[in-house]
Amino acid sequence: MYRLTILFRQAPFQKGDTVLRDGEEYAVLTMAKEIILQHVKTGKKVHVRYKNMNGIKKIVH
Numbered sequence: 001m002y003r004l005t006i007l008f009r010q011a012p013f014q015k016g017d018t019v020l021r022d023g024e025e026y027a028v029l030t031m032a033k034e035i036i037l038q039h040v041k042t043g044k045k046v047h048v049r050y051k052n053m054n055g056i057k058k059i060v061h
Helices: 050-055
Strands: 018-021 024-031 035-039 045-048 056-058
Touching: 045 050, 050 056
Parallel strands: none
Antiparallel strands: 018 024, 018 056, 024 035, 035 045
């Protein structure tokens, strides 16, 4: 018999939300293997790992 403990931390944002990262606004495109953000003004895409999602805050309108 084996025991397994899993820690699950849900992201405080979801696909389609506008978020703030490093003082810039991004739109959340996908949340699969990595979080893919798109800069609102420039359109540049950024890949973020789930372990680094603490630097991303949801913008409430």
